Amino acid sequence: MFNTLTKQKETKKHPPGLYVICFTEMMERFSYYGMRGLLILFLTTQLVKGGLGIDTKTAGLIYGLFAGFVYFTPIIGGWLADKYLxxxxxxxxxxxxIMLGQFALFATYTKSMLYLGLLLLILGNGFFKPNMSIIVGNLYDKNDGRKDAAYTIFYMFINIGAFIAPLVCGTLAEQVFAQKQGIEIISYGYRYGFLAAGIGMLIGQIGFMLLANKYLGDIGKYPITNTPKNNSATNTDKPLTKQEKRRIKAIFIIVFFVTFFWxxxxxxGSSLTIYTNNFINRNIGNFVVPVTWFQSLNPIFCVILGPIMGALWIHLSKREKGDLSIPQKMSLGMILLGLGFLLMVGAVLQRGSAGNDVTVKANMLWLIGAYFLHTVGEMCLSPVGLSMISKLSPPKLASFLMGVWLLSSFFANLTAGIVASFMETFTHMQIFGTITIVSIGLGFILLLxxxxxISMME
Structure with a gap:
């Protein structure tokens, strides 16, 4: 009986391979968010101050295209991994x-080198991102109760990397390697932030290469079509069932709504960063908070809220009605996003009729509150979505459908870049107010x- 109890206790532990994947993903997210926190500032800062001197409209479009295609290539990378790699x-x-892309940005003094670095990052992310998420799911049986918890742990490691990144890379760019004249910065060290991001990716890759064979075994080693019989893959030639097709349709419908959330x-990374740089009072006594540091708010809120949200879902699942459904959680996420932008409307109202007068600033608490509500919304939507893809996807389409999930961020980031490019055309009230109305409205439609x-997902 003692041996049986010991075995039951051990099965509740997560496999060590999960933490190999989590560490590797954490370092990649450090790399990505360290770069992302600096990119729009690097593009728009004057040449003499260490940037590229690109106008806001063009920089917004470059940022949007880059961030969009970062989430488009995973659908190709996922398919190539399933089929061949x-x-x-x-x-x-x-x-x-990704590592080469970050080093190219470090060496960037011309637009040609900028585009090369961004292209390498786009291609690298396409191969990297969907396959990490799929391996997490493959560590467990299809209906293993630990799977949701595993994705929560995975998501927390993502946010640890994302939290550290702007602090490290931003401090290097705006403090350590910045040239100052008194308290005024006359030149930023953005390139050293990109260098740190590349080194972070290098550390993650070394860890993965050293530990993967020992702790992952054959998981993820072969294409789905060439997996050894002792692996858990199913027959890829078997046609999709009617229910599998209904589940795939449900995924696509949810992806449509999620696109507007993202x-x-x-x-x-775009319009809020520009607004923070110009119109948020960042002074705490004699210290000026670096713009990039505000992008650490979302991940640290995620780390704090992760266990709380997980406990909340468990508590709700014990009710007679059970836990909230996937669509309900995601609609709640969209409504919270809209409420966050409603706080940014409050920031605009505080500045009154100041318009583009950078001497009139809004209180940073509006921004912090917005990031908090956005994070709660994200926790209702993103980990749930990753788990949903793992549960509902036919095995032979798992990476492809993970790419489809990420495809929502492709369209979302293109839209985000376009919105940022109009920061000088439309008023901040028009931009933040429109996002508020659209997000809350679509949240209620998804709820309906x-x-x-639910019937399509069964």
Whole structure:
């Protein structure tokens, strides 16, 4: 009996391979968010101050195209991994390309080098991102109760990397390697932030190469079509069932709504960063908070809220009605996003009729509150979505459908870049107010579709 109890206790532990994946993903997210926190500032800062001197409209479009295609290539990278490479080879290839992309940005003094660096990052992310998420799911049986918890742990590691990144890379760019004249910065060290991001990716790849064989075994080693019989893959030639097709349709419907969530959420790296730089009072006594540090708010809120949200879902699941459904959680996420932008409307109102007068600033608490509500919304939507893809996807389409999930961020980031490019055309009230109305409205529409989507997912 003692041995039986010991075995039951051990099965509740997560496999060590999960933490190998989590560490590798954490370092990649450090690399990405360290770069992302600096990119729009690097593009728009004057040449003499260490940037590229690109106008806001063009910089917004460049940022949007880059951030969009970062989430478009995973659908191709996922398909190539399923069909030809296997997840682990795709991860190694993707990590190498990301690292080279960051080093190219470090060496950037011309637009040609900028475009090369961004292209390498786009291609690398396509191979890396969907395959990491799929390996997490493959560590567990299809209906293993630990799977949701595993994705929560995975998501927390993502946010640890994302939290550290702007602090490290931003401090290097705006403090350590910045040239100052008194308290005024006359030149920024953005390139050293990109260098730190590349080194972070290098550390993650070394860890993955050293530990993957020991702790992952054959998981992700082979393409789905060439997996050894002792692996858990199913027959890829078997046609999709009617129910599998209904589940795939449900995924696509949810992806449609989620696209609008991310379009608002991703303003953090574009329009909200520009607004923070120009119109938010960042003074705490004699200290001026670096713009990039505000992008650490979302991940640290995620780390804090992760266990709380997980406990909340468990508590709700014990009710007679059970836990909230996937569509209900995602509609709640969209409504919270809209409420966050409503706070930014408050920031605009505080500045009154100041318009583009950078001497009139709004209190930073508006921005902090917005990031908090956006994060709660994200926790209702993103981890739930990753788990949903793992549960509902037919095995032979798992990476492809993970790419489809990420495809929502492709369209969202394109939209975010376009919105940022109009920062000088439309008023801030028009931009933030429109996002508020659209997000809350679509959240309620998704709520109305709840029963229909639940029946399609069964």
């Amino acid at each position: 296997g997840h682990r080879k795709a991860i190694l290839l993707g990590g190498l390309l 379009a608002g959420f991703e303003q953090a 579709l709840n029963k229909k989507l």
